[in-house]
Amino acid sequence: MKISLAKYGGQTAGMLLGRAPRVLEADTLPPPAAQELARLVETAKATAAATGVGLGRARDMMSYTITVEDSGHQTVLKQSDTNMSPAFRNLLGWLERHMK
Amino acid sequence: MTRTCRCLNCIIPPHLLRRLLESESREVRQAAMNTLLNSARLRGQRSLRATFGIGLSAAPTDGRRSIFDCENRARIAGAVLVQTEQGEASRDTSVTRAFEGLGTTRQFYREVLNRNSIDDRGMRLDGYVHFDTSYNNAFWDGQQMVFGDGDGVVFTDFTSSLDVIAHELAHGVTEHVAGLEYHLQSGALNESMSDVFGSLVKHWSLGQTADQADWLIGAEVFTPGVDADALRSMKAPGTAYDNDTFGKDPQPDRMSKFVQLPDTEEGDWGGVHINSGIPNKAFHLTATGIGGYAWEAPGLIWYEALRASGPTTEFQEFADRTYLMAEDLYGAGSIEQQAVQDAWRQVGIRISRTAARRRPGQRRKGDLLVGEEAGYDGGALAALSRQMETLSAQVHALSKEVSALKGDRTPSEAGGPRGRPANAKLGRLANS
Ligand SMILES: [Zn+2]
Numbered sequence: 001m002k003i004s005l006a007k008y009g010g011q012t013a014g015m016l017l018g019r020a021p022r023v024l025e026a027d028t029l030p031p032p033a034a035q036e037l038a039r040l041v042e043t044a045k046a047t048a049a050a051t052g053v054g055l056g057r058a059r060d061m062m063s064y065t066i067t068v069e070d071s072g073h074q075t076v077l078k079q080s081d082t083n084m085s086p087a088f089r090n091l092l093g094w095l096e097r098h099m100k
Numbered sequence: 101m102t103r104t105c106r107c108l109n110c111i112i113p114p115h116l117l118r119r120l121l122e123s124e125s126r127e128v129r130q131a132a133m134n135t136l137l138n139s140a141r142l143r144g145q146r147s148l149r150a151t152f153g154i155g156l157s158a159a160p161t162d163g164r165r166s167i168f169d170c171e172n173r174a175r176i177a178g179a180v181l182v183q184t185e186q187g188e189a190s191r192d193t194s195v196t197r198a199f200e201g202l203g204t205t206r207q208f209y210r211e212v213l214n215r216n217s218i219d220d221r222g223m224r225l226d227g228y229v230h231f232d233t234s235y236n237n238a239f240w241d242g243q244q245m246v247f248g249d250g251d252g253v254v255f256t257d258f259t260s261s262l263d264v265i266a267h268e269l270a271h272g273v274t275e276h277v278a279g280l281e282y283h284l285q286s287g288a289l290n291e292s293m294s295d296v297f298g299s300l301v302k303h304w305s306l307g308q309t310a311d312q313a314d315w316l317i318g319a320e321v322f323t324p325g326v327d328a329d330a331l332r333s334m335k336a337p338g339t340a341y342d343n344d345t346f347g348k349d350p351q352p353d354r355m356s357k358f359v360q361l362p363d364t365e366e367g368d369w370g371g372v373h374i375n376s377g378i379p380n381k382a383f384h385l386t387a388t389g390i391g392g393y394a395w396e397a398p399g400l401i402w403y404e405a406l407r408a409s410g411p412t413t414e415f416q417e418f419a420d421r422t423y424l425m426a427e428d429l430y431g432a433g434s435i436e437q438q439a440v441q442d443a444w445r446q447v448g449i450r451i452s453r454t455a456a457r458r459r460p461g462q463r464r465k466g467d468l469l470v471g472e473e474a475g476y477d478g479g480a481l482a483a484l485s486r487q488m489e490t491l492s493a494q495v496h497a498l499s500k501e502v503s504a505l506k507g508d509r510t511p512s513e514a515g516g517p518r519g520r521p522a523n524a525k526l527g528r529l530a531n532s
Binding site: 006008009010011012013014015017018019056057058059060061062063065078080081082084089093096 | 174232233234236237238239240241242246255258264267268271275282290294318321331332340341346347349350351361365366367368369371372373374
């Protein structure tokens with residue numbers, strides 16, 4: 001499984017613009033970490049974005065695209081600060097910690 | 101409905117005002133009343149009102165601040181209330197900075213622009229700190245301001261920059277005043293308004309003139325040793341950073357460099373944080389062209405042009421509005437109006453012919469600046485205006501002297517920003 005993360009917008013929009021997504025190969029992870037990632041990915045895939053309060057009137061919020069490629073199958077998950085589901089946030093947090 | 105007064109920037113001494121208000125001519129009475137209302141609203145010179153005893157004051161409880169601690173969770177719901185206007189001061193520096201920053205910004209709007217908080221009706225100010233972990237951002241969620249701690253590697257706490265705090269609050273003001281749509285040119289204008297008023301709050305709190313200010317947004321959000329000046333530079337868009345970590349600052353400083361980006365999240369909604377460099381630069385050029393404090397004439401022109409804007413206002417329309425507003429506030433061909441025109445020309449926007457050709461007193465859409473009405477004696481008003489302009493200059497000079505005298509006698513208050521201009525000190529006196 002290959003997973004990539006791209007971030008957009010917010011106060012650092014100019015710094016994020018045109019930056020290549022960060023990529024992580026699950027095969028390179030120790031088995032427990034790979035299993036945890038797989039579990040987080042499955043939960044995030046199964047959970048829809050929350051209905052954001054004031055979404056549309058939010059300013060400077062960031063948005064995130066997580067792309068999962070597994071056995072030739074691609075899933076794209078897109079959410080932003082103001083409508084993020086807890087499952088997406090958990091996956092994002094995990095990726096931020098492991099993609100440093 | 102308001103009538104045009106050619107000297108909206110003037111402040112009339114009470115004795116003259118009384119005489120004018122008691123005039124037998126209804127027109128003169130009306131003009132005096134309009135001038136009083138306009139000058140009070142436009143200038144918001146609390147200091148002058150205090151000095152000369154014209155009483156108008158906002159309740160100090162308006163725009164009440166509450167700071168919440170998200171405790172590094174990525175949600176607003178469940179955040180803990182940690183500081184209010186009444187309670188004990190927090191020992192958490194993020195909380196203190198947010199609280200003080202919102203307070204300074206609230207005070208700026210009240211004293212400089214005579215605006216009572218975000219909605220001009222005393223809307224409460226809610227700030228959320230410690231949002232998420234390693235969160236490199238601050239945002240306005242449509243109701244409140246949210247600040248991240250930064251990752252601690254390249255970014256530090258986003259409450260560290262007063263202009264970032266004021267930037268987020270200004271998004272609320274723009275939403276209430278003009279509702280500029282957050283994409284393409286109107287979105288870039290929206291972003292620029294937040295940078296303009298964010299930086300004006302900083303200039304004002306430091307007592308800096310346009311020449312003294314650094315015109316940087318978010319200069320303090322980086323960890324020590326990071327090779328970046330700021331998130332954005334209004335003075336020199338495109339030069340805030342240039343390194344391997346961040347790449348090169350992509351902000352354009354003129355229309356020929358306008359960056360075409362997709363109107364999607366991935367494209368920053370057409371580059372709202374990118375193309376804001378163009379109007380940012382126009383404001384900087386206006387302010388340095390006029391000289392002195394940028395929150396005075398330049399800030400007032402921009403604020404009133406924003407008030408006259410709508411959801412789909414683009415650069416050209418906004419430029420025209422600033423030009424017309426400069427004329428209405430300071431006169432046709434005034435230094436202020438010339439500076440506005442020059443500034444936009446330098447970023448590649450020419451004031452449109454219709455705006456440039458408008459005759460004084462001509463009726464304008466919206467009720468903000470409406471010219472002569474049927475039966476209205478324009479000649480008498482013009483004479484009155486000239487008289488008021490002369491008096492205004494004298495009163496302004498006098499008020500500066502009085503302010504300086506009062507300022508000399510007033511030791512700066514504990515915890516207040518140092519080097520604050522005398523008029524701000526006076527404003528605080530008026531509150532106490
Ligand atoms: Zn913004």
